[in-house]
Amino acid sequence: xxxxxxxxxxxxxxxxRMAIIEGVYNAKSGHPGGSLSIAETLAxxxxxxxxxxxxxxxxxxxxxxxxxxxxxxxxxxGALALKGYFPMxxxxxxxxVDSHLQGHPDMKGTPGVDMSTGSLGxxxxxxxxxxxxxxxDGSNYxxxxxxxxxxxxxxxxxxxxxxxxxxxxDNLCLIIDNNNLQIDGTxxxxxxxxxxxxxxxxxxxxxxxxxxxxVEQIDQAxxxxxxxxxxxxxIILKCVKGKGVSFMENQAGWHGTAPNKEQYEQAMQELTxxxxxxEEAV
Amino acid sequence: MAExxxxxxxxAYGENLVALAAEYPDLVVLDADLSSATKTGMFxxxxxxxxxxxxxxxxxxxxIAAGLATSGxxxxxxxxxxxxxxxxxxxxxxxxxxxHLPVKIGATHAGISVGEDGATHQCCEDIALMRTIPGxxxxxxxxxxEVKKAMRAVMKLDGPVYLRFGRxxxxxxxxxxxxxxxxxxxxxxxxxDVAIIATGLMVAExxxxxxxxxxxxxxxxVINMATIKPxxxxxxxxxxxxxxAIVTAEEHTIIGGLGGAVAETVGEALPVPVMxxxxxxxxxxxxxxxxxxxxxxxxxxxxxxxxxxxxxxxxQSCR
Numbered sequence: 001x002x003x004x005x006x007x008x009x010x011x012x013x014x015x016x017r018m019a020i021i022e023g024v025y026n027a028k029s030g031h032p033g034g035s036l037s038i039a040e041t042l043a044x045x046x047x048x049x050x051x052x053x054x055x056x057x058x059x060x061x062x063x064x065x066x067x068x069x070x071x072x073x074x075x076x077x078g079a080l081a082l083k084g085y086f087p088m089x090x091x092x093x094x095x096x097v098d099s100h101l102q103g104h105p106d107m108k109g110t111p112g113v114d115m116s117t118g119s120l121g122x123x124x125x126x127x128x129x130x131x132x133x134x135x136x137d138g139s140n141y142x143x144x145x146x147x148x149x150x151x152x153x154x155x156x157x158x159x160x161x162x163x164x165x166x167x168x169x170d171n172l173c174l175i176i177d178n179n180n181l182q183i184d185g186t187x188x189x190x191x192x193x194x195x196x197x198x199x200x201x202x203x204x205x206x207x208x209x210x211x212x213x214x215v216e217q218i219d220q221a222x223x224x225x226x227x228x229x230x231x232x233x234x235i236i237l238k239c240v241k242g243k244g245v246s247f248m249e250n251q252a253g254w255h256g257t258a259p260n261k262e263q264y265e266q267a268m269q270e271l272t273x274x275x276x277x278x279e280e281a282v
Numbered sequence: 283m284a285e286x287x288x289x290x291x292x293x294a295y296g297e298n299l300v301a302l303a304a305e306y307p308d309l310v311v312l313d314a315d316l317s318s319a320t321k322t323g324m325f326x327x328x329x330x331x332x333x334x335x336x337x338x339x340x341x342x343x344x345x346i347a348a349g350l351a352t353s354g355x356x357x358x359x360x361x362x363x364x365x366x367x368x369x370x371x372x373x374x375x376x377x378x379x380x381x382h383l384p385v386k387i388g389a390t391h392a393g394i395s396v397g398e399d400g401a402t403h404q405c406c407e408d409i410a411l412m413r414t415i416p417g418x419x420x421x422x423x424x425x426x427x428e429v430k431k432a433m434r435a436v437m438k439l440d441g442p443v444y445l446r447f448g449r450x451x452x453x454x455x456x457x458x459x460x461x462x463x464x465x466x467x468x469x470x471x472x473x474x475d476v477a478i479i480a481t482g483l484m485v486a487e488x489x490x491x492x493x494x495x496x497x498x499x500x501x502x503x504v505i506n507m508a509t510i511k512p513x514x515x516x517x518x519x520x521x522x523x524x525x526x527a528i529v530t531a532e533e534h535t536i537i538g539g540l541g542g543a544v545a546e547t548v549g550e551a552l553p554v555p556v557m558x559x560x561x562x563x564x565x566x567x568x569x570x571x572x573x574x575x576x577x578x579x580x581x582x583x584x585x586x587x588x589x590x591x592x593x594x595x596x597x598q599s600c601r
Contacts, residue, residue: 060354107352107381115352116381122345122373129349132334136310136355156373159342167334 009215010278012043019078025264027095033254035075037239042079044218054084057111064114068123069148070104085112121154131172150182152193165204172232173225179241200234212237288451292390294426296321309356320360320390340365344373351383363392367408379415393533395450397571404566410538412444420511422446424485431462467514473503477521484531491585522552527592536560555595557588
């Protein structure tokens, strides 16, 4: 990856983070923690890899993204707005009664949302269905599913995992946000899905573990997934929940809490400083 | 009287999947390791490349069906009613219902006539569950002809549909001239003393009941209500106005199914007595299907009893 691309991706990821904070603050509710952790991933997916056309969101041959961890919709909305699916001005309407930006993604209302999700576990199966449709049609579009690590406690994830390997869905790439936190605490406190890598490997996936905030590693992993034939890929992202906002980092309490005015201002100040730093970098 | 020909609606389902597949190249069928029982096995043999077995994983079945539907496939997702509407309820609600995807849920082995497998597999709650999902169409065909007509009709439907089929062979009531329309009930007999609104295998029982009532001087209007949602309000309210007494008959719990839908409709617009024949808020048990139907009151005889009660209530309220 050249320096300019990297710089642009870091800027985009930061802008996604600002959109997350903007949306959640204005909604006075929402899920900032797990949204902030996938900002780099969405930047790399939408701005490097995914073959999409914001002017034609339902284009049949487009790559698809299913946000199986649908509560992190603020991150998806940020990426979609930056990509041009709808105006950035929509972001502060998140979760408001007249907004198309629902608390969890709604494929009927929001351009660019490929699947309605929010009930954990289901999106991964839907992604399998899309990948299977591509295989049946002889199309070469790819399907990305973004999952939470806590979401791996849902049994349906493993039904889908078994199915995707059985059907050799090598056009499917599952990306697991392993930030180690869920609502009630750490994964180990609640009901550990570890070892995550071994589980996906045992199910027959091509497994890649990377730093989930390193855009170069994310790019390389997605490229490797595209080249891998015969099996779906699982990319395990080692992430920091709440990444980019100092007081939200690694705090389970910021899973589903909105910042107050002071916290909002501090968060935006921090993100603005990060943005400036990336913009000024050579 | 002509010889009664019987056929299970699940058999008709399997046959018509094969028939429709030639016409609809995007039609795919999903099953959860029950293809020999749901009769999707016929499709599996004829179109192996368009048959997807997800294994024993009904939640996955419904969400995969949703994903396929987003990408242009005409999906039939099949398993037993218990698992389609029960186990996978939330997948049907959130993955299929909320995005209003045109998935066709082919639920077989509905009701108590599953027989020997007993209570765990006798799903008498599915209509009630599916009715609560906004935009869901529910069709419960009475015979093999209605299955054929309904399956052809749902191919044009822009939204989810729950098709309810039985394991037991039931009489063929209709001929090919039968003009099926989604959301339209069909009056089968003339009568103004009482209306019997029936669905599924209870339509045949309702026709027998009407004969028995005729012998006692009660003229019963029998209505076949294949589509339970959206309910044909017009035919229900017309029956309420012209007969003043209604009996519903379904192989389903009396809570929330056809009886519930009819009672809600007349209760709000034109209150008349509505007596519900169905499974009376109880679990089933093992036994031969025909015996179970009698034990649980899913019979012409019980419809007659309820019809007389409805007529009696009507008379009392007129005094």
